Amino acid sequence: MIRILGRPEKGKDRRIRVEFSLKGVKAKTVYLVGMPGSSWWPSGSLPMQHDGKGNWKITLSLMEGEYPYVFEVNEYGTYKRLLDPDNPLTTTQVPRHLGAPSPCSLLIVGDEEVLEAKGKLNDGKICVKAIYHDQTIAYFNPLSRNEIIVKIRTLKNDVSDVNLVYFDGHEYSVKMEKIFSDERFDYYQTRINVSTSLLRYLFRLRDGSKTLYYCEKGAKENKPNEKEYFVYDLEKEEIFQVPDWAKNAVFYQIFPDRFCNGDKSNDPPGTKKWGMEPTSSPLLTQYEFFGGDLKGIIEKLLYLKELGVTAIYLTPIFESPTNHKYDTTDYYEVDRHFGDLNTLKELVKEAHESGIRIILDGVFHCSGDEFFALEDIRRDQQNSKYVNWYIINNFPVIGKSQVGVNPPHSVPTPSPPPPYESYLGALSMSHWFAWCLAKFDVMNPETKEYLMKVAEHWIKEAGIDGWRIDSPHAVPHSFWKELRKRIKKVKPDAYILGEVWVNASPWLEGDEFDAVMNYRFREAVIDFFAKNSIDVETLDARLAELRMQYPLQANEAMYNLIGSHDTSRYLALCKGDLDKMKITVLFQMTYLGAPAIYYGDEIGMTHAHIEIGLENLGRARGTMIWKKEKHNRELFDFYKKLIGIRQNFSALRTGSFHALIKDNIRKIYAYERKDKENTIIVVLNNDSFDHEVEIPIKDGKVFKDLLNAAEYSVKDEKLRIPIRKRWGAILLKH
Ligand SMILES: [Ca+2]
Numbered sequence: 001m002i003r004i005l006g007r008p009e010k011g012k013d014r015r016i017r018v019e020f021s022l023k024g025v026k027a028k029t030v031y032l033v034g035m036p037g038s039s040w041w042p043s044g045s046l047p048m049q050h051d052g053k054g055n056w057k058i059t060l061s062l063m064e065g066e067y068p069y070v071f072e073v074n075e076y077g078t079y080k081r082l083l084d085p086d087n088p089l090t091t092t093q094v095p096r097h098l099g100a101p102s103p104c105s106l107l108i109v110g111d112e113e114v115l116e117a118k119g120k121l122n123d124g125k126i127c128v129k130a131i132y133h134d135q136t137i138a139y140f141n142p143l144s145r146n147e148i149i150v151k152i153r154t155l156k157n158d159v160s161d162v163n164l165v166y167f168d169g170h171e172y173s174v175k176m177e178k179i180f181s182d183e184r185f186d187y188y189q190t191r192i193n194v195s196t197s198l199l200r201y202l203f204r205l206r207d208g209s210k211t212l213y214y215c216e217k218g219a220k221e222n223k224p225n226e227k228e229y230f231v232y233d234l235e236k237e238e239i240f241q242v243p244d245w246a247k248n249a250v251f252y253q254i255f256p257d258r259f260c261n262g263d264k265s266n267d268p269p270g271t272k273k274w275g276m277e278p279t280s281s282p283l284l285t286q287y288e289f290f291g292g293d294l295k296g297i298i299e300k301l302l303y304l305k306e307l308g309v310t311a312i313y314l315t316p317i318f319e320s321p322t323n324h325k326y327d328t329t330d331y332y333e334v335d336r337h338f339g340d341l342n343t344l345k346e347l348v349k350e351a352h353e354s355g356i357r358i359i360l361d362g363v364f365h366c367s368g369d370e371f372f373a374l375e376d377i378r379r380d381q382q383n384s385k386y387v388n389w390y391i392i393n394n395f396p397v398i399g400k401s402q403v404g405v406n407p408p409h410s411v412p413t414p415s416p417p418p419p420y421e422s423y424l425g426a427l428s429m430s431h432w433f434a435w436c437l438a439k440f441d442v443m444n445p446e447t448k449e450y451l452m453k454v455a456e457h458w459i460k461e462a463g464i465d466g467w468r469i470d471s472p473h474a475v476p477h478s479f480w481k482e483l484r485k486r487i488k489k490v491k492p493d494a495y496i497l498g499e500v501w502v503n504a505s506p507w508l509e510g511d512e513f514d515a516v517m518n519y520r521f522r523e524a525v526i527d528f529f530a531k532n533s534i535d536v537e538t539l540d541a542r543l544a545e546l547r548m549q550y551p552l553q554a555n556e557a558m559y560n561l562i563g564s565h566d567t568s569r570y571l572a573l574c575k576g577d578l579d580k581m582k583i584t585v586l587f588q589m590t591y592l593g594a595p596a597i598y599y600g601d602e603i604g605m606t607h608a609h610i611e612i613g614l615e616n617l618g619r620a621r622g623t624m625i626w627k628k629e630k631h632n633r634e635l636f637d638f639y640k641k642l643i644g645i646r647q648n649f650s651a652l653r654t655g656s657f658h659a660l661i662k663d664n665i666r667k668i669y670a671y672e673r674k675d676k677e678n679t680i681i682v683v684l685n686n687d688s689f690d691h692e693v694e695i696p697i698k699d700g701k702v703f704k705d706l707l708n709a710a711e712y713s714v715k716d717e718k719l720r721i722p723i724r725k726r727w728g729a730i731l732l733k734h
């Protein structure tokens, strides 16, 4: 059942409260799936609370909109996805995310008047119910004690202008800029500097002859008195701070078994010959080894330094039976095939000496089935002192070999489900690997403390610079909030990067992650550059939506990837077309957010199968090519050059972003990156024809293309530049 509890009239967060409930269901766990702050698969971030009598409940804060959802019910080992029995509304229009069932229950939040209203400009009417502002980070984001980004939402095409009016000694009024529109609303933003700590402000909205003042008490026809303004105490409230180094970083992702074998003596038995293609067999994919290790990474730090990399993200390195090591056996031991504590310390030390930071992969939502706590439960069953570390569906807790799962030698298909909740969730419980990913009950105090200590330990012990958090959707948000505090206490500039594939704003409110792996950026980039399936305006809108949804601090430190160990390689998606790859890199290296390179992409590594699924991920995890004659040097030099340009100009890293040209016909996209030091205009021609591009210039006489040092003069307030197909220019204002 859903109950709309309404919008609070006071407080920081004024989103609409909605209570979800499910009655008379005897189950071990029930998760709400599909809503913001969760994912379709795997579930766990929105656990429903129960009263012990089969009644389950959770309350969320939501904006107006349509939300498909289901209840994921674990009836002690039998998993069901239930539509809401009390909600007659369903939809088959389900997002294409992995695991989304169809149909789903549908929740519509918001006043009909708002949901159906159509705005009209200059008609002297303003839809008051559509106006929204609160003091959560989405609408009021202090960057420091005296610099703030303020946003407000109105009905789409309804208001001719919006001003922010605020007191700072005396009253100021600044025009707000429309930064994004979705199908219903327009979003306005401004950035102000203030010297006061207690900020009073309101919004003045105009349309035709109509003027409205929007303040703490709602919308007023006449200018309210000061007491009715919004008030914000900049001294008192927390400020979302993200490490500067991450904003200025170029990341490089390494899958250690496949990067470089620096120590043959630690190779696992049966290590395959470097250069052989990884198998795509679902049985063997995770149990074949190529011998890569930490020593190998140390040996190649010079290579990474030459490329211009300033941070490395390593997929898991702790003791585990698989090559990917997401099924941890021991969180306190570096896997013996990768090295030991000393090798890790040496890697971090040498990397730091080369100006390179190291972040590790934190798999805090589940352990492998050889983890000590699960072994203890298998031995002592209900009497084990670790019995609350997992979500046990039924006793006795047996091991996978007892049901014939003996990888890499034998696995029954389908396999019986494990006696505990697994990371793979309801959808894949018949997959034998469900046994190997035992979901922690992270809210059990001892389990939680254990995992928090792991996160602290490697920062203290080996000096790592942060954590990439695996599958945050499997764990309640409160866990991440506490983890952030613990990590930042040990190392204030540690970077916390979440693996979130969907809209990540619930994790980026300033109290969980610094940034996320920007898969939505990757999807937009693939559609535009690799597949040519969207036009320039759509690309720009998708990027603007991301910038609007996330706080600036996170946007600046966003991990902007075009490929990872969980995806197809980008060059494969381009079907080997190097020009497509290069224009993408040109964009990635000049856009807002930290560019991330998946190992080998820079030398043209690819694979034959274009679309990679869960069962053949091995193909995108090929061994790194080290024979220079097999490198695509043109691509490597291009990467190196672009990284160099990015590192030379802070405007390309942390400068503002402003789109200048969105030409759908000629496929030209131009944007300005600007800070106190420099103004840079980037022009991209994504067409298969050469074009002469005309850029309107208000300020500036001469521009130099940083790609080839060509200079262009402004004539009649215009810059005319020939740009060949699938190429671009990075124009620095002199
Ligand atoms: Ca209007």
Ligand SMILES: [Ca+2]
Binding pocket: 261, 262, 263, 264, 265, 266, 267, 291, 292, 293, 337
């Ligand atoms: Ca080795």
